[in-house]
Amino acid sequence: MRRILATVAVLAMLFASAACTSDGAKEEPTGAKVDVGVIAIIDVAPIYLGKEKGFFSKRGIELNLVQEQGGGPIVKGVLAGKYQFGFANVTSLMAAQSDGAPLKGVASGVASTGRAGRDFSAIVVKDGSTIRSAKDLVGKTIAVNTLKNIGDTTVRQSVRKAGGDPRTLKFEAMPFPTMNGALRSGKVDAIWVVEPQLSEAVVSGAEVLASNFVDTAPDLTVALYFTSNDTIAQSPDLVTHFTEAIKESLQYSEEHPEEVRDVVGTYTPINDTVRIGMILPNWPQDINRASLDTVAQLGREDGIFKKPPALDQLLP
Structure with a gap:
């Protein structure tokens, strides 16, 4: 009988040890x-x-x-x-x-x-572009990473806020890392990028046109x-x-x-x-x-x- 009770006690200790860590929390x-x-x-x-x-x-x-x-x-x-x-x-x-x-x-x-102009997301144009404000994007082609998504919705809002007609915008889907090259080559008129591709574009001479997330909502x-x-x-x-x-x-x-x-x-x-x-x-x-x-x-x-x-x- 003593052996049985001792065995039960040992098993109980093992189960208790398995269920808790040293500080009493569950594993x-x-x-x-x-x-x-x-x-x-x-x-x-x-x-x-x-x-x-x-x-x-x-x-x-x-x-x-x-x-x-x-x-x-x-x-x-x-x-x-x-x-x-x-x-x-x-x-x-x-x-x-x-x-x-x-x-x-x-x-x-x-x-x-x-913060406008200091956000991690922006619409960017190349240096020397005739596009000087979001309103000037009317009828232009903008690169976004995926279509019918937060990129084109927030870009449209920047254009709308600047007094332009967002219905005239054209969007082209491409991966973020390839956008700066497409902008420099003239394949697109503007790009929507986030960091680190935003800083890469700016370092290569591109200019921030608008902060689309800031234009959308605080x-x-x-x-x-x-x-x-x-x-x-x-x-x-x-x-x-x-x-x-x-x-x-x-x-x-x-x-x-x-x-x-x-x-x-x-x-x-x-x-x-x-x-x-x-x-x-x-x-x-x-x-x-x-x-x-x-x-x-x-x-x-x-x-x-x-x-x-x-x-x-x-x-x-």
Whole structure:
């Protein structure tokens, strides 16, 4: 009988040890391989920095970051199960949600600085261009990374704010890294770029024409990290741990701008001049709901959304 009781006591101690860490907290799951769709722009620096700092691994997440051209392919990848999580601009997510896609934001992604001429996003023209204001873009061709998305919607808003007719604009889709070459060669009249490609263009002689995010809404929430409803239902703990890790990454990035500048060079090639001169965005943990209401309204006017997006269902 004593042997039985002793065995039971040992087993109880083992179970208690397995359930708790030395500080009494529950052990985090280990070895969860997670694929995340991202874009090679400054916006996603926090997730790269968070991976480097171990914010994900300490929560049992083995992070694999896969680069795509824009939010549209990432949304499709998450819906198809290619990625457990993704980073996409709010227009991509609203468009998918209004079409019935089962998606849910889990955290803020990136936000505008709110400073005209000093934002991480801008409409750019080459040096010596006859285009001197956003109003002069009427009838011109502008490069954006994907069509019918946040790029053309916010560029239209800059033109509208300057007194031009946004319906006359022509857009051409191309990857951010190729835009500066297309501008210099005259293939397009203007480009919409974000950092680090914005600083690369300026360093090569291009001129900032307008800050399209600032023209659209004060302190615009530009993008979100998101997942599918299936992932939320099947792996709620994983979603919780990923969300905690990305929020810690956002806060760390806000507090360590020089480390942000360094990490950008690990996933997209930049020189020291661009690295030092880049305009960093804001990475708040809070989502600016009022700014998203504005984007939703503009998207409806532009014909991007078939029906009004249900933001209460999309936002965390």
